[in-house]
Amino acid sequence: MARIKPQALLQQSKKKKAPARISATTIILFSLIVLMVLFFVFSTYRHFSQRTVDQDTVKQIGRKVLPDLKNTDVPRYAIIQTSKGSIAVELFKEGSPEIVDEFIELCQNGHFKGMQFNRVIKHYVIQAGDVHGAAEEWTSGGKNQLDRSVKHEAFMLGTSKRKHENRGFELYITTAPIPDLNEKINVFGRVVKGEDVVQEIEEVDTDDHYVPKSAIGIKDVTLEHKI
The missing domain is CATH 1.20.5 (Single alpha-helices involved in coiled-coils or other helix-helix interfaces)
Structure with a gap:
């Protein structure tokens, strides 16, 4: 058998150890x-x-955007269309949210259509709604009982603080800065247009019980986002 040379063995060993490609x-x-x-x-x-x-x-969105959207959906103004003309009122949603919500719902249900102004007290207030509301107490008990209180501004819109279930929802519009009525009235808006209409209603002739001698009524109340 032929012997393999050392050099050949070395070459064969290198070939075996080389990695495969x-x-x-x-x-x-x-x-x-x-x-x-x-x-x-x-x-x-x-x-x-x-x-x-x-x-x-x-x-x-839940914390910030949605409340804003909700607020923008709420009408900011009410247009009270009377037999003497229109009165535009800005609603105080932030200050009286529950009252404004109730007022808006009643407007949508036509509650104020045909409502009469049953009390007109010159330089004081005009009232539409139940004849046995707060104005009845003011006229029978005397306005001077409240003269030591803080003053209200003129042309503020409010409703009685008494429960409305039995008498409905009355409307009061002040016609002059008057003694504070917070104990009797929830103020939820102010007149921004139609002050002259309020004053015209205020000047009508009344009897001894402050009831207008000629009928003055509300034709309708519409809601607006802007005027």
């Missing part, structure tokens, strides 16, 4: 797998990040 196809497949993994990780991160942002946005 990696094919181009394997490199491409490996690169695609790495890219897919990276894309999956990025997509997952982006999804959860966007979800967190969306949840924060919903919370902010």
